[in-house]
Amino acid sequence: MAETGSFLEPAVLARLMALPVHARHAMLGSVSGKHRSPVRGSSLEFAQYRKYVPGDDTRRLDWRTWGRSDRFYIKEFEADTNLRLCLLLDTSGSMGFGVEGATRFDYARKLAGTLGYLAAKQGDAVGLWSMAADRVELPARRGASHLGLVLEQMGGLRPMGGTTLIGALHDVAERIRQRALVIVFSDFFVPPAELKGALQHLRFRRHDVAAFHLLDQQELDFDFERPVRFVDMEGGEPVQADPSLIARNYREAVANYLKEMDELVRTTGLDYHRVITQERYDAVLARFLLGRTPKTGSR
Amino acid sequence: MTFLELSPLYALPLAALPVVIHLIHLYRRKQVRWAAMMFLFTAQQMHKGLSRLHRIAILCLRVLAVFAILCAIARPLAGGWLGLTGGAPDTVLVLLDRSASMEEVHPATGVSKRLAAVRNVSKAIEDAVGRRSKVVLIESGHGKPLLLEHAGAMTDLVETAATDAAADIPGMLQGALDYVTTNKTGRTDVWLVADLQRSAWAQESGRWEALRGAFAALPGVRFHVLTYPQVPEEDLGVRVERVAQRRSGEKAELLLDLRVARRGAGAGAGPLEVPLRLVVNGVATTSKVTIQESELLLQAFPVAVDRSTVRGWGRVELPADAFPANDVFHFVFDEQPVLASVVVSDDEAEAAPLAAALSAPAEPHQKYRCSVLPVKRAAEIAWEQTGLLVWHAPIPAREEAIHAQMKEHLAQGRAILFLPPANPGAAEFAGLSWGAWETLDPPAGPDWWRNDTGLLANTRDGTALAVGGLEVSRLCKIGGAGIPLARLPGGGALLMRAAEQPAYFLATLCGAGSSSFARDGVAMFAMLHRALQEGAGTLGAAQQRIASADALARGGEGWRPADERAVPAGEMVLKAGVLASGKQLVALNRPASEDDFSTVSPAVLKECFAGLNVQILSDAMEEGGSLTSEVWRTFLVAMALALVGEALLCLPPRRAASPLERGAAGAFAVHFSKS
Numbered sequence: 001m002a003e004t005g006s007f008l009e010p011a012v013l014a015r016l017m018a019l020p021v022h023a024r025h026a027m028l029g030s031v032s033g034k035h036r037s038p039v040r041g042s043s044l045e046f047a048q049y050r051k052y053v054p055g056d057d058t059r060r061l062d063w064r065t066w067g068r069s070d071r072f073y074i075k076e077f078e079a080d081t082n083l084r085l086c087l088l089l090d091t092s093g094s095m096g097f098g099v100e101g102a103t104r105f106d107y108a109r110k111l112a113g114t115l116g117y118l119a120a121k122q123g124d125a126v127g128l129w130s131m132a133a134d135r136v137e138l139p140a141r142r143g144a145s146h147l148g149l150v151l152e153q154m155g156g157l158r159p160m161g162g163t164t165l166i167g168a169l170h171d172v173a174e175r176i177r178q179r180a181l182v183i184v185f186s187d188f189f190v191p192p193a194e195l196k197g198a199l200q201h202l203r204f205r206r207h208d209v210a211a212f213h214l215l216d217q218q219e220l221d222f223d224f225e226r227p228v229r230f231v232d233m234e235g236g237e238p239v240q241a242d243p244s245l246i247a248r249n250y251r252e253a254v255a256n257y258l259k260e261m262d263e264l265v266r267t268t269g270l271d272y273h274r275v276i277t278q279e280r281y282d283a284v285l286a287r288f289l290l291g292r293t294p295k296t297g298s299r
Numbered sequence: 300m301t302f303l304e305l306s307p308l309y310a311l312p313l314a315a316l317p318v319v320i321h322l323i324h325l326y327r328r329k330q331v332r333w334a335a336m337m338f339l340f341t342a343q344q345m346h347k348g349l350s351r352l353h354r355i356a357i358l359c360l361r362v363l364a365v366f367a368i369l370c371a372i373a374r375p376l377a378g379g380w381l382g383l384t385g386g387a388p389d390t391v392l393v394l395l396d397r398s399a400s401m402e403e404v405h406p407a408t409g410v411s412k413r414l415a416a417v418r419n420v421s422k423a424i425e426d427a428v429g430r431r432s433k434v435v436l437i438e439s440g441h442g443k444p445l446l447l448e449h450a451g452a453m454t455d456l457v458e459t460a461a462t463d464a465a466a467d468i469p470g471m472l473q474g475a476l477d478y479v480t481t482n483k484t485g486r487t488d489v490w491l492v493a494d495l496q497r498s499a500w501a502q503e504s505g506r507w508e509a510l511r512g513a514f515a516a517l518p519g520v521r522f523h524v525l526t527y528p529q530v531p532e533e534d535l536g537v538r539v540e541r542v543a544q545r546r547s548g549e550k551a552e553l554l555l556d557l558r559v560a561r562r563g564a565g566a567g568a569g570p571l572e573v574p575l576r577l578v579v580n581g582v583a584t585t586s587k588v589t590i591q592e593s594e595l596l597l598q599a600f601p602v603a604v605d606r607s608t609v610r611g612w613g614r615v616e617l618p619a620d621a622f623p624a625n626d627v628f629h630f631v632f633d634e635q636p637v638l639a640s641v642v643v644s645d646d647e648a649e650a651a652p653l654a655a656a657l658s659a660p661a662e663p664h665q666k667y668r669c670s671v672l673p674v675k676r677a678a679e680i681a682w683e684q685t686g687l688l689v690w691h692a693p694i695p696a697r698e699e700a701i702h703a704q705m706k707e708h709l710a711q712g713r714a715i716l717f718l719p720p721a722n723p724g725a726a727e728f729a730g731l732s733w734g735a736w737e738t739l740d741p742p743a744g745p746d747w748w749r750n751d752t753g754l755l756a757n758t759r760d761g762t763a764l765a766v767g768g769l770e771v772s773r774l775c776k777i778g779g780a781g782i783p784l785a786r787l788p789g790g791g792a793l794l795m796r797a798a799e800q801p802a803y804f805l806a807t808l809c810g811a812g813s814s815s816f817a818r819d820g821v822a823m824f825a826m827l828h829r830a831l832q833e834g835a836g837t838l839g840a841a842q843q844r845i846a847s848a849d850a851l852a853r854g855g856e857g858w859r860p861a862d863e864r865a866v867p868a869g870e871m872v873l874k875a876g877v878l879a880s881g882k883q884l885v886a887l888n889r890p891a892s893e894d895d896f897s898t899v900s901p902a903v904l905k906e907c908f909a910g911l912n913v914q915i916l917s918d919a920m921e922e923g924g925s926l927t928s929e930v931w932r933t934f935l936v937a938m939a940l941a942l943v944g945e946a947l948l949c950l951p952p953r954r955a956a957s958p959l960e961r962g963a964a965g966a967f968a969v970h971f972s973k974s
Contacts, residue, residue, distance in 0.1 A: 093334075094334035094335070094336075095334075096332075096334075097332070097333075097334035097335075104334070187334060187335075189334065189335060189336075189337055190337075191337075216334075219334065219335040219338075222338075224331070226328075226329065227324065227325075227328055228328055228329050228330070228331050229328040229329065229330045229331070230330075230331055230333040230336070230339055231330055231331065231332050231333060232333065232336045233332050233333060233334050233336075234334075234336070236336060238330075239333075239336070239339055239340070239343060240325060240328065241339060241342075241343060242350070242354070245346055245349075245350050245353060246339075246342040246343060246345075246346045246350065247342075249341070249342035249343075249345040249346050250338050250339060250341075250342035252342075252345075253337075253338040253341040253342050253345070254335070254338050257337075257338065
């Protein structure tokens with residue numbers, strides 16, 4: 001089991017602490033928090049007027065409006081609630097790509113761990129789902145002890161086996177009943193058409209879905225000199241190939257795939273981040289957090 | 300295909316080495332754990348067929364390269380040589396030059412050009428086409444097609460043995476053309492094997508153009524010309540130009556005019572003492588002579604004989620060298636025949652000085668006789684006893700019997716001197732004809748004449764004839780192509796010889812009204828007696844003839860070698876030697892043209908076959924033969940091509956831009972637009 005220190009760096013956490021984790025949609029939290037709720041509450045921020053209907057609390061009637069218009073209106077205010085952050089980690093074998101200690105999975109774990117930590121620190125609930133054969137399911141809960149459990153589980157995960165990303169996403173969409181910020185960390189080496197269905201399922205459940213698409217530069221360049229025996233990290237048949245012959249076709253396939261991913265992002269409204277794992281992860285996170293900061297300013 | 304070196308063939312399994320190495324590499328390739336297999340599969344799928352083809356092509360080229368180098372080391376013979384030209388043809392025609400010049404031997408191997416040619420070609424054909432093709436031999440001796448069981452049989456045939464005759468390459472090709480057209484041979488390979496002797500190729504002959512046209516019209520005829528262009532570096536040759544007998548008191552001797560020629564590098568290398576072996580009626584004597592420069596002319600060289608010996612045969616021999624065919628010359632002798640000549644003329648004034656000159660003895664021990672006949676009595680000419688015919692009358696038309704008799708007269712080696720008639724007709728003879736008379740005012744004398752050979756050549760002691768002092772006042776132009784022997788100012792021919800026969804045309808008359816020939820006398824006397832001497836070679840019981848298929852055409856039957864050597868009957872006339880039949884003796888020798896080593900150039904050779912499907916090869920006659928060399932090069936070229944092809948196929952493709960280099964901007968644009 002990896003120490004949390006291996007994927008949580010205090011310096012990075014300190015730098016990013018100033019950037020809160022925001023949801024882009026209203027959240028249905030159980031306690032008061034920093035995030036907008038779809039339920040009108042009793043905060044100080046005015047939301048709207050609406051006509052009185054029998055059963056409404058008469059204490060919320062706006063008498064001044066009645067005096068001016070001789071009609072009953074209910075004055076509603078915004079409710080602030082907490083956030084449920086669900087971290088979905090792809091733990092298929094392909095996530096183990098990269099040099100020992102700096103694999104794609106290590107990178108994903110740094111992103112997920114840091115985000116979880118930041119969310120927990122601002123009082124939000126954090127949950128963890130691993131998407132592979134032996135699943136980890138930790139529903140989002142608040143509290144330092146739960147965060148510790150999430151990080152501990154995260155540290156114990158290992159990338160192995162075939163990918164079950166599509167099924168896992170559908171499963172998660174069914175299991176997370178309340179609105180949540182769902183962040184997927186994966187290489188998404190699945191057909192984009194199938195992925196689209198799973199992401200739309202999550203969106204249908206009114207989750208705020210973000211995705212970190214983690215790619216290695218070598219996977220894009222495919223710049224091998226000599227014939228190579230490629231061993232499938234997810235256990236499939238090995239492939240003998242002469243990169244000098246197929247490199248052009250390989251790059252063409254990657255380009256087509258990325259184009260399809262772009263189209264998927266456009267149609268699903270996904271908060272999509274394509275990340276080359278050779279980038280610094282704190283820069284990626286800063287970009288992510290800044291991108292989610294409301295334009296009107298943080299509350 | 301066969302190979303000279305068999306041991307490298309045991310290494311042929313090494314040709315599979317590239318495949319084995321490929322398989323080893325396949326299983327010992329660097330392993331990479333890879334995640335993005337979906338792209339790899341897609342790329343493989345897109346490139347699958349082409350990739351496999353590419354890999355197979357590279358492997359095949361590598362195997363071919365190794366195979367080619369092994370084959371090259373094994374020195375393949377002929378198969379590859381022929382194999383490159385296509386499959387087995389229906390018929391293979393072998394045209395073999397077995398003239399005397401083909402008997403030149405390679406100093407290192409001791410093998411003659413002819414023998415090397417026969418061996419190489421028979422093996423080449425045998426190896427390449429086996430017995431799948433009909434093999435027909437046309438050799439230069441008889442020129443008749445001879446169907447062979449297989450090409451290998453050529454080496455044992457008497458028809459491929461050495462001869463001392465000349466070759467006629469256009470004639471052989473004509474024979475091949477006749478055979479192909481008559482027998483409809485289908486796809487035919489014609490192998491012409493010859494040296495490049497100029498006289499045999501006769502490139503100036505008009506026959507070449509006709510042959511090219513005829514062969515070009517035949518589909519499926521390919522030529523392989525195997526040439527032997529070597530000439531001996533140093534050579535000595537001997538010829539006997541005249542044989543006479545002299546008796547004085549108790550002493551009898553043969554007088555031989557001998558010409559010993561020295562050719563090649565040693566021609567100007569200072570005096571050379573040469574042992575000359577003379578054999579007369581089986582008795583040999585040896586004399587030493589010294590050649591100062593390139594030629595030694597021994598006139599009336601005496602050889603003592605028994606007084607009772609009046610007829611017999613003999614030969615002159617030189618030590619053997621690289622060209623043995625011209626180291627021996629045979630001769631025969633008998634009582635001197637009467638050197639008879641006939642002047643046919645209706646003009647007595649013109650005929651009288653001619654007859655007088657021809658009756659006067661040029662040699663004291665020789666008998667001469669000349670008769671004058673008017674044209675209407677020309678049928679009375681005793682052709683068999685006449686050495687020279689002087690014809691002062693219109694040229695007989697082709698249909699006339701006298702025309703055919705004249706041709707036969709020439710074919711027998713006898714001479715005719717044509718003088719212009721008062722009314723020249725349009726008829727021609729031996730390619731020459733008369734033109735119109737013209738008067739020269741003032742009279743002119745020849746400004747050029749051949750003084751090295753021919754009727755106006757210098758005397759034996761080198762003194763020039765007084766030809767330049769002659770005056771010609773009337774001239775009848777000579778038409779047609781011949782060999783000019785004397786010219787007048789302005790280029791008009793005064794004396795011309797037909798190309799291949801002893802037929803002479805004198806453009807003026809000898810009488811006082813036309814020229815000073817009769818008045819000056821000496822030039823006319825020499826001219827007439829030389830023509831008579833040339834034509835008299837076939838008179839009498841002992842004759843000198845040129846070895847050829849028709850050398851004994853009119854000589855009767857029952858000929859046998861006088862020296863009892865064993866020669867197949869059909870080959871006797873083609874080999875130098877002495878033949879006897881009854882009282883007749885004939886010495887057969889090589890033609891003078893075989894002593895001429897001048898060759899045609901490769902450019903001329905190509906020109907001869909211009910427009911035809913031809914492959915011209917040159918045999919260096921080295922140990923192992925040039926055929927090996929040719930195939931060896933072919934395999935090396937194949938190997939080089941295979942390696943170049945392999946290198947081209949292995950060139951890495953131009954690197955395409957990384958997908959993110961192309962798509963990153965778009966991807967991040969999506970991200971920022973969302974944010």
